[in-house]
Amino acid sequence: MTTITLPALIILLIFPGGLFLLASGLVYEWVDRKLVARFQNRVGPRWFQPLADMIKLLAKEEIIPTGVHPGLFVTLPVAALAAALTAALYVPMFGFTPAFSFRGDLVVTLYLLSMMTLGIGLAGANTVDRFSLVGATRTLTQLFSYEAPFLLTLLGPAIMASSWQISQINVYAHNVWWMIFTQPIGFVVALVGLMGKLEFPPFDAPEAETEIVSGALTEYSGRGLALFRIGKDVELVIGLTLVVAFYLGGLANPLEFLIKTLVLLLVMAGLQSLFARLRIDQTVGLWWRIGAVLALIQLLAIIIGRFIGRV
Amino acid sequence: MESLANQKKFIVPIGPQHPALKEPGHFEFTVDGEIITGASVRLGYVHRGIEKGTESRTWIQNLYLLERICGICSHVHALAYALGVEKLGNVDVPPRAQAIRTLVAEMERIHSHLLWLGVAAHEGGFDTLFMYTWRDRETVMDLLEGLTGNRVHYSVNVLGGVKVDVDEKQADAIRRGVDFLEERTKYYMKVVTTDETFLGRTRGVGKMTTEQADELGTVGPTGRASGLTRDIRVDAPYAAYPLYPVQVVTGTSGDLLERFIVRIKELYETYRLIRLILDKMPTGELTARIPRRIPENEAISRVEAPRGELFYFLKSNGSEMPERIKVRTPSICNWSSVINFAVGLKLADMPMVLSGMDPCFSCNDRLVVVNRPTGSQVWTWEELRQYGINYYR
Amino acid sequence: MDITSSLQNAEALLNLWMHGMDYPDLSRIDVTLPPRELKSAVSILKKAHWGYLSAITGLDRPAPAPTAQDSANVPAPDGAIEVLYQFCEGAAVLTLRVSVPYSAAIIPSICSIIPYATLYEREAMELFGVTFKNTPDSDRLVLPDDWPVGVYPLRKSFTGFTDAQKEEMVE
């Protein structure tokens, strides 16, 4: 595997953290929107649309509604984005070795990724708007439903690799059979879990526009909204990278990264356009009744497999 | 205790501006978590005073005013009105004209039902189905444009007949279009009845028994899905429906899924009717002469709009202008069913239940009242026009 | 049931209360009722399952303009609001006609018998200024919130707002 080392500041601010990550987030958002549009026989947005949206939002006035805690209102989007950007540092982004790595960074990354959803939930709960409140309740409910199965499915490869370090799991995944074949259930649950995390349809009940306008983010405008949105885009890239690194044979170079994540995104876009939105009670039911059980079976199979292997 | 409970009421307003309803209507749902415990409705945000307006326009001008009550079922409004005026004036409309009116009415039904299917799917978060149905709806809109010259306000009717004729080329184009749409409709039937995620949102939701539907006075497909056999095309055939009998489509379970099925089955029936009309088109004149002054009388005209029974009451006073025109649109009948059934449902189901009856706000609201940015004021038509002229100068 | 028997059935049901009856055309029957008999007429229709209430139509019948022959000491006749309850069964339409003078425009509400009549009653109430006694909900339904009280747009006397009324609404 190639190892490129860059000065820490550049890693944090420009590449592969910071700016480059933000830019790739926008590109992935565009790919996702374009694919969904094509699945629906539409034209879809042009390549600069997410960027244009972002510039427009950043240039707009940020309205702080009455009844909120202003400090919290302003810092939540920043915290959410910062958490997402930090999480990227432990993940083999673009096929490079993670910038920082230590034993157990998988757990830290997963918590950092949850910060985003938590931030959106708190942002909704902070306002007095009814739609935001309903949206916040739904966001947090959803967080508690997909998080456990998602976590369990990422533990599968970790147990196989006998490591809690993402970079080591990546290397392990690269060297053995693609884990999508050895742990197919885990892969499906992980992929669907990622969709739940990103609130993609059919798990978009927390921001169901026909019911609660824009959910928790209804009261957000301007910069706050822009940061939340770009945070979500970054999370999309990180999520894809994680699933690819764990289940699709790891990441060794940028080309491999590009091909594998885009194929995964294609599948995800297909899934997004295939289903009707699930009600929040249906989402919770699905995750706990099916998702969690499947993930546990997978985990059990791995543990038993390893036990037999050792014996 | 009571007052404390009232304070804790958590009301979710839907409308007048809300992405679920592209038209203005105001609903207040009192919710307890996700469960609705109360509902109320306020209409009139687009009340245009058409009933008053008709009293100062001639019989001919009213045809076009009334056609503009609704953009989706424009033809049935004009049809109901024209049939009523012809009744008042004792005019016999030539059979070919009646057949063409029926043909356009049925094509409009396709347009309306496909549009509804898309909207209902969108409310359920199934945007792919929404995009596909609206794409296919273009077919019938293009056919209507080719036949009548306009995509929305077909203006096929004149008092005493129709403006346009159907030639063989048109008929063939319509047949081809109907064949294509029938195939697509079968596909949508399959999707709606088999897709598990969508079924999860429609099956058993908003259930209404036949007795309840009767008690609440529902009309149209909403009522028929609950087993209410009310269809004006069958009960009191008008225009050319006596020549082309319709079979009523009814459902039994009365839930949202059944409303989907009933509307889709109605589409099949509509395709059959269109082919029948095109194959057996009577020949003859297109218009009959009708006097400008309508003798004093009263008439009631009922037609089956895509959403249900449309009721017109016309009263003439022997002059060129009507004395009174009352329009009772199908949507207003169905409101009570929604308001009564909201309690106990989940908030997430509400947009779907609302759209399940295919509400049309322009149907309900028909005064020129404009809210100015500074304070609100009632403007006369002349002032409004002047404002418009100054604005664009 | 065919139209004629439906109509005869309706006639038989309402025979007790009617003040006048007419067959305007083959599928219609008009029955004139005094306001106090309305509720009993509607409930007998409901009990007999005769059709369903299709619409409530208001009609303004202003008093004819005083002619030169009228002497000054005869009081000017009062205009009337006529409310039409249209029931449909198949192709048959039954109209219950209830007429009340402007000065006493009160009609008993039929919502206790037919609950969904509330929307129709609210509409007629706003647009014609008829009071439906004991109607469950008398909030504004279609007119704007700042519409002046006592102005009924569908009465013939309404031809637009006076300047004073416009002033009032701005406030």
Added chain:
Amino acid sequence: MSIGAMLGNIVESLFKKPATEHYPFERQPTPDRLRGNLLWDPGKCSGCQLCIRDCPSNALELIVLDKANKRFVMRYHADRCTFCGQCVQTCRFKCLSMSNEQWELASRSREAFTVNYGKDEDVQFLLDQAAQAGAGVPCQPE
């Protein structure tokens, strides 16, 4: 009972040309029967003004220059017109028709929508008169 009943269709769509039309770069051809802008043929008009009486939106004005010699100018306000076609139906001499050409009902001024139809010399006469006296006297229906 199935999940993802639309799978076949969405995969097909991925390789199909999008249904969206790139308006205004691409335009669908207009149907022959399109009810477009109103056209008036001065030759046959008798000046009965029935079209003006029947117009639901006051889009027509007939300016009578000389009734005996049938010199009329029809002033057509395209921005008020609802394109219902009633005037065409009403006219007994078939002097009104609707064009099926594509046009845009959008402009930066209202003037673009006021069209004077008539013989060239009559329109010119009217314009000269308007230039002299401010505005022409539109004919009101009785």
